[in-house]
Amino acid sequence: MGSRGAGALQRDRHTPFMNAGSRTCGVRPKTQAITVFGQESLSVVALTLAAMTALEARDAATAPAEGKGEGEGGVLSRPYRALSIGIVFVELLIAFEATAVGTAMPVAARELDGVSLYAFAFSAYFTTSLFGMVFAGQWADRDGPLAPLTTGITAFAAGLLLSGTAGTMWLFLLGRAVQGLGGGLVVVALYVVVVRAYPERLRPAIMAAFAASWVIPSVVGPLIAGTVTEHLGWRWVFTGIPVLVVFPLALALPRIRRLSSGRSEDAGTAGREPFERRRIRLALGISLGSGLLQYAAQDLAPLSLVPGLAGAALLVPAVLGLLPRGTYRAARGLPSVVLLRGLAAGAFIAAESFVPLMLVTQRGLSPTLAGFSLAAAGGTWALGSYVQSRPRAEPYRDRLMFLGMVLLAAAVAVVPSVLIPAVPVWIVAVAWGFGCFGMGLVIASTSVLLLRLSTPEEVGSNSAALQISDGLSNIVLLAAGGAAFAALGGGKVAETATSTADGSHPTAFAAVFLPMAGVALVGAWVTTRLRER
CATH class of the missing domain: 1.20.5 (Single alpha-helices involved in coiled-coils or other helix-helix interfaces)
Structure with a gap:
């Protein structure tokens, strides 16, 4: 969501495999597990806010001297501080839940006797989130971001509680569906908050902060969830989050309530129109x-x-x-921005989903090492987001996005080289680091350009279109990659735990990675059509 968007939702279904070895060993008392959970959560918040402070210092140093007021200062200057901390904390909670839930899901499915319905625990979330995105777009454009944001956070928390207290798998799936609806409402409402509350020069910084809020949870989220699941039970992974929602709501609501009056420096006064x-x-x-x-x-x-x-x-x-008219013919301007988001996210997720499987079955790595080969790349993603947020980079945004897609294409093309036994496996970590740097340049920039190309009355609907493009590309490209993989013997590969003669089918993996590299190159061409002439 946010900067990584709905693609992270689809990625969840592969998280248990990637992080199977991330859970802590040994025995700890329950109270110690709670302490570890609390300390790690506070560390995540502190590091994310530290990144925002660095952005604020940079923004303050480059702000134009136009007099005092809300137009001057960074995202943590006095007019924006409470709002910035509040909305980034919301993004942080969503990121933690998205990255941690996969660790607890296998245990939950077994305990609820619902392993046969395992995949639906992820698809239920994603399916309802799509509806929530579209509905939130209209709702926020009509009434402002307050109602969809508070409703979304409430539904997200209610879904977590429903899943965490479920006695059957069907009730658990209902909770996941409610949670997905809330997540869809929240992600679009946050975009509307950004465009109505922040001047254009600060929007890249807040988008970079959103991206940073995903980095640490992607590394420590599975570890925390594994510790909590092992010592307290899987239900705490779901029921422990809702109480934390009170903090960001209390911080951000006063400012968001004022924004929803329809009178802000960007939005002006909007009429109240019926839902379409x-x-x-x-x-x-x-x-x-x-x-x-x-x-x-x-x-x-x-x-x-x-x-x-x-x-x-x-x-x-x-x-x-x-989606905007002309999206799939790459019409200049907003349609190409929406298309690029889908191409980038879809190619990335479809390729990344098969990396751990390839390393385990073809090169004999443990699931833990296979997961670690991707974990460090979260830092380069955040670095890419930071680079695009710098004011000096603004004139070169299109070129940076072109570079980002080329880096992604190169990374996806290089990764399957480890199918050759003589190629060292560390090549994957290096290549994926460059690919994630490219994604950091592209994903945050598509959000910035979308806000710039949208009128205040269209921000909600256009933000929903961006997220829909992201999510649907994940479905389509992941399904296409999976079908090609299965058709070339991938099903037999997936059943092996280590590399064996019978389980070695490099063609099946190449049929996934190389076409996705081609998709990324198409995205590089689309970056030449982002500006309206």
């Missing part, structure tokens, strides 16, 4: 269609064609109706 029923119907279509498509992707049997075709029939018209 056509977009609501399209939102339902895109949610149901994506759900059916994900269901069909679980099984490549002939009968799976029926839900797959039904999902496509719902999905295609909904996508064409919800």
Whole structure:
């Protein structure tokens, strides 16, 4: 979400494999586990706010001398401090839950006797989040960000509590669906808050702070969740988060309440218009269609064609109706920004999902080492986000985005070179570090450009379109990569725990990575069409 967006939601379903070795060993008393959880959470907040402080110092040093007021200072200057801390804390909680939940999910599924429904615990979240994104776009444009943000946070917390207290797998899935609806509302409402509350020069900085809030949870989230699951039980991973929501709400609500009056320096006064029923119907279509498509992707049997075709029939018209006109022909301006977000996120997630599997089955690495080969790349992602946020980089934003997509394409193309036994496996960590640096340049920049190209009355709907492009590309490209992988013997590969003669099918992995590198190169071309002539 936020800077990493809905792609992180789809990535969740692979997290248990990547982080299988991340859980702590030994025996600790429950009270000590609680202390560790609290200390790690506070450390995450402190480090994220430290990154924001650095951004503030840089912004203050480069701010134009136009007199005092809200136009001067950084994201942690007095007019913005409470709001910045509040909304970044919200992003931090969502990031922690997204990265930690995969560690607890296998235990929850076994305890609730629902292993057969395991995949739906992730798809239920994602499917309802798509509807929430579209609905939040209209709601925020109509009434301001307060109502969708508070409703979304409430639904997110309620879903966590429902899942954490569930006695059956079906009730657990209901909780995940409610949580997804809340997450979809929140991610779009935050974009509206940014465009209405911050001047344009500060928006890259707050987007970089959003990106930074994902870095540390991606590393320590599974470790914390593993510790809590082992010593307190999986339910605490879900029920321990809602109480923390009170803090960011108390900080940010006063400022957001003023923004929702419709009178801000960017938004002006907006009329109150009814919800557009056509977009609501399209939102339902895109949610149901994506759900059916994900269901069909679980099984490549002939009968799976029926839900797959039904999902496509719902999905295609909904996508064409919800995304800006000209998106899939790369029309200049906003349509190309939305398209680029989908190409970047989809190619990245589809490739990243197969990296740990390749390292374990083809090179004999443990799941822990395979996961660590990707973990450090979160820092380079944050570095890329920071680079694009610098005022001096603004004239070169398009070139930086082109560079980012080229780096991603190169990384995805280099990673499968480890299928050759003579190539050292550390090449993966290095290549993925460069690829994530490129993603940091691109993802945050697409958010900045979208806000710049949107009128205040369109921010909600256009932000929803950006997130939909992100999420749907994950579904489509991951499904395509998975189908190619399975067709070339990947199913047999996945059943092996180490590299063996029978389990070595490098062609199956190459069929995933090389096409995704091509998708990234298409994205590099799209970066030449981001500016309206």
